[in-house]
Amino acid sequence: xxxxxxxxxxxxxxxxxxxxxxxxxxxxxxxxxxxxxxxxxxxxxxxxxxxxxxxxxxxxxxxxxxxxxxxxxxxxxxxxxxxxxxxxxxxxxxxxxxxxxxxxxxxxxxxxxxxxxxxxxxxxxxxxxxxxxxxxxxxxxxxxxxxxxxxxxxxxxxxxxxxxxxxxxxxxxxxxxxxxxxxxxxxxxxxxxxxxxxxxxxxxxxxxxxxxxxxxxxxxxxxxxxxxxxxxxxxxxxxxxxxxxxxxxxxxxxxxxxxxxxxxxxxx
Amino acid sequence: xxxxxxxxxxxxxxxxxxxxxxxxxxxxxxxxxxxxxxxxxxxxxxxxxxxxxxxxxxxxxxxxxxxxxxxxxxxxxxxxxxxxxxxxxxxxxxxxxxxxxxxxxxxxxxxxxxxxxxxxxxxxxxxxxxxxxxxxxxxxxxxxxxxxxxxxxxxxxxxxxxxxxxxxxxxxxxxxxxxxxxxxxxxxxx
Numbered sequence: 456x457x458x459x460x461x462x463x464x465x466x467x468x469x470x471x472x473x474x475x476x477x478x479x480x481x482x483x484x485x486x487x488x489x490x491x492x493x494x495x496x497x498x499x500x501x502x503x504x505x506x507x508x509x510x511x512x513x514x515x516x517x518x519x520x521x522x523x524x525x526x527x528x529x530x531x532x533x534x535x536x537x538x539x540x541x542x543x544x545x546x547x548x549x550x551x552x553x554x555x556x557x558x559x560x561x562x563x564x565x566x567x568x569x570x571x572x573x574x575x576x577x578x579x580x581x582x583x584x585x586x587x588x589x590x591x592x593x594x595x596x597x598x599x600x601x602x603x604x605x606x607x608x609x610x611x612x613x614x615x616x617x618x619x620x621x622x623x624x625x626x627x628x629x630x631x632x633x634x635x636x637x638x639x640x641x642x643x644x645x646x647x648x649x650x651x652x653x654x655x656x657x658x659x660x661x662x663x664x665x666x667x668x669x670x671x672x673x674x675x676x677x678x679x680x681x682x683x684x685x686x687x688x689x690x691x692x693x694x695x696x697x698x699x700x701x702x703x704x705x706x707x708x709x710x711x712x713x714x715x716x717x718x719x720x721x722x723x
Numbered sequence: 724x725x726x727x728x729x730x731x732x733x734x735x736x737x738x739x740x741x742x743x744x745x746x747x748x749x750x751x752x753x754x755x756x757x758x759x760x761x762x763x764x765x766x767x768x769x770x771x772x773x774x775x776x777x778x779x780x781x782x783x784x785x786x787x788x789x790x791x792x793x794x795x796x797x798x799x800x801x802x803x804x805x806x807x808x809x810x811x812x813x814x815x816x817x818x819x820x821x822x823x824x825x826x827x828x829x830x831x832x833x834x835x836x837x838x839x840x841x842x843x844x845x846x847x848x849x850x851x852x853x854x855x856x857x858x859x860x861x862x863x864x865x866x867x868x869x870x871x872x873x874x875x876x877x878x879x880x881x882x883x884x885x886x887x888x889x890x891x892x893x894x895x896x897x898x899x900x901x902x903x904x905x906x907x908x909x910x911x912x913x
Contacts, residue, residue: 489822513863568749568758603732606782608758610749611733671733712731716760720729 493605501587611671618697619664667697730757745779825865852879876910
């Protein structure tokens, strides 16, 4: 029987039945592959990521330009052709993928103690199996778990999540409402322009959102990426909701890491 | 306050006034913080005994044993080439490796004497188990092994007929069923 979603809008629930500040289910595993130094599998809702980390290992220098006493971090993202709704050939030089990997590279560089491994390379391989929103956040979280498994020293966890905003500013100015196609959202914006936590793929297409990544329990923002337009006044509460979401993501990842650590100690 | 027995990255362990930061830790505003996942360990500072004990985080030892030079290993021959034999290292200093490590046995490392007269097919056959010693860490291709010395060489061999063999001399083994002799660089039984 299909789920009756007609009352969702009355109860201010989202399309998938969550409240505005609820995360999707996060499931994570560490050490999934034996052949690499560190690996992880992460699900955030229907976004599923496999991450493998090799290194720190002797790197093959490309071009000879040394980065002077720090380890190089290589991030490679491969998006499976079947991961989205419509099948896409993954272009090698996709700018979006390049930007994702660059963002992860920069973020990871700030948290890892790369100065201990000068001249070596840490390569992070990320495979996107299915994507349903919060792609960058899921990639960052998966990379963090795999790096913990690989035993690369880091200052703290890097965890990320997305936050969006149901703006009704567009409708108040008489502009066409982009959310009108989604009944659950269109009724929401009559109430107020609420911030939303952890957007799924459908919401991401319709609403402005940002991805925020924080370092550990502190509220230190390491990553903040927004690709859509939003009114500047909305930004502050979106960021606040995002940072709060990161804390909850962190507590989930924390329990996963602790479980794994216990198992490691018991076995070895 | 005693530091926690088990630490995760970013976890505050102790104040730097009571301990000194060791491997696997870092300092954040005079607090020793873990940078690895693993059990914590405090040791006395042996260099300056009067200072605070060193607090460190060790990775649990279920990570594969890393061979070093002069480590004795057991390996299975996987391929014979003209000048070198490739093999999979399966046991590193009496610990079974969870994943075989690649090794290379060059013909000049097979025996200590008459190095240039070594013919690899007269010393090994693919599938033989050898006892060897690591002589170099090598590169991406694998560890360099050596069987120079009496106690190194083939320890388990199978004849062309597929039967197990027993050593009869330092360079010959005999099929335990058919009695046919084959050439090997045999390890001295210990």
